[in-house]
Amino acid sequence: MAARAYWQGQIRLALVSIPVEIYSATKSGAAVSFKQIHEPSGQPIHYDKVVTGVGPVDADEIMKGYEVSKGEYVLLEQDEIDAVKLESKKTLELTQFVDASEIDVLYYEKPYFVVPADDLAEEAFIVLREALKRTKKVGLGQLAMRGREYVVSLKPCGRGMVLETLRYADEVHKAQGYFREIPDDKPSEELLELAEALIEKRSADFHPQEFHDRYVDALKDLIERKRKSNGKKIIEDKDTGGKTGSNVVDLMAALKKSMEKSGGSAEKAPAKKAPAKRAPAKTAAKAPAKKRA
Numbered sequence: 001m002a003a004r005a006y007w008q009g010q011i012r013l014a015l016v017s018i019p020v021e022i023y024s025a026t027k028s029g030a031a032v033s034f035k036q037i038h039e040p041s042g043q044p045i046h047y048d049k050v051v052t053g054v055g056p057v058d059a060d061e062i063m064k065g066y067e068v069s070k071g072e073y074v075l076l077e078q079d080e081i082d083a084v085k086l087e088s089k090k091t092l093e094l095t096q097f098v099d100a101s102e103i104d105v106l107y108y109e110k111p112y113f114v115v116p117a118d119d120l121a122e123e124a125f126i127v128l129r130e131a132l133k134r135t136k137k138v139g140l141g142q143l144a145m146r147g148r149e150y151v152v153s154l155k156p157c158g159r160g161m162v163l164e165t166l167r168y169a170d171e172v173h174k175a176q177g178y179f180r181e182i183p184d185d186k187p188s189e190e191l192l193e194l195a196e197a198l199i200e201k202r203s204a205d206f207h208p209q210e211f212h213d214r215y216v217d218a219l220k221d222l223i224e225r226k227r228k229s230n231g232k233k234i235i236e237d238k239d240t241g242g243k244t245g246s247n248v249v250d251l252m253a254a255l256k257k258s259m260e261k262s263g264g265s266a267e268k269a270p271a272k273k274a275p276a277k278r279a280p281a282k283t284a285a286k287a288p289a290k291k292r293a
Contacts, residue, residue, distance in 0.1 A: 006112060009090040011128070011154070017091075018124045019117035020164060026111060032219045055072050086144045090227045092163075094139040095152065103138065103153060106175075107166045114154065114161040130158045194255040 005021035012018075036045040048056045064081065065073035087093075116125040132139065132155060139154040143163075150165040187195075225234055 007143070008117065009143075011091045011114075012091050013128060013139075016124055016128075016130065019121045020114050020125070021117050022112045022114055023111050024110075029216070031213075032216055032223070061137040081147070086149060088142045088149055089144040092141045092143045092152065092154075094141045097135070097137040099136065099141060100138045100155065103174075104165070106172050108153075109150075109165040109167055112163045112165075113157070114163050117132060125161075129159075129161055132156050132161075186267075191251060193257065194252070194259065198255060198258050198262060201259065209251060234291065 007023050008020075009021040010017045010019050037043070038045055049059070050060065051057050063075045063077065065075045067073050100129045141152055141154070143152045143165075144292060145165075153164045153166060154161055155164075156162075218274050223233060226232075
């Protein structure tokens with residue numbers, strides 16, 4: 001567990017208050033970061049805070065300002081900002097409960113682990129966790145963290161709970177504006193069955209540790225080769241596999257080939273058409289009757 005909680009306060013459900021601590025559930029990946037370097041000297045480039053007509057300034061001379069009109073600012077001290085009173089700064093009040101499926105995936109932003117703050121809080125914490133499990137509901141409320149108030153959801157996670165910050169409605173684009181031009185056509189049944197068979201063939205349990213950032217791995221490899229080459233330029237032409245996507249693709253052929261590469265049989269994929277093969281059996285049964293007549 002992290003040495004320091006990201007937020008400490010209480011979850012309130014009606015008259016019940018549960019002291020909790022919140023910890024970030026995610027961490028930065030193994031990203032490769034670059035610095036800007038002055039090539040002739042090989043030294044890193046620094047950035048100074050500069051005022052037009054004045055030059056570099058000291059950090060203690062800097063205040064936060066909000067521009068109310070062109071060139072006119074309202075200056076605020078940090079303690080004035082910190083003194084803004086929001087009940088949600090120390091309390092997360094659960095004001096509504098909804099089905100998890102009601103919250104569109106676009107609204108979820110960042111997860112946090114929620115744990116009881118002390119032994120006395122454990123009983124109420126466990127009661128709330130189990131009640132959410134039984135009802136299959138997600139709690140909603142608002143919480144102030146790091147200078148901003150968030151809409152948050154609360155749901156069970158193992159022995160603890162997970163709090164997820166949600167985006168406000170005005171922060172999410174309407175999907176219709178992007179999907180409007182996509183035709184509402186129905187695909188052919190044979191193509192659909194092939195695609196379903198391919199999906200079924202490649203279905204498996206999710207193991208996140210099996211995925212890693214290949215771009216970061218390639219960058220690290222490039223950096224190591226560059227170091228060993230003493231600065232020699234390294235450019236590699238990657239084989240894109242021949243033809244580009246400008247040609248018209250035979251979708252049926254592509255799906256069948258994909259099935260074969262996945263170890264499946266494209267011939268057996270359209271299972272729903274199997275009953276049609278038994279139809280000729282009825283006509284064959286009538287043939288001997290004519291001979292006897």
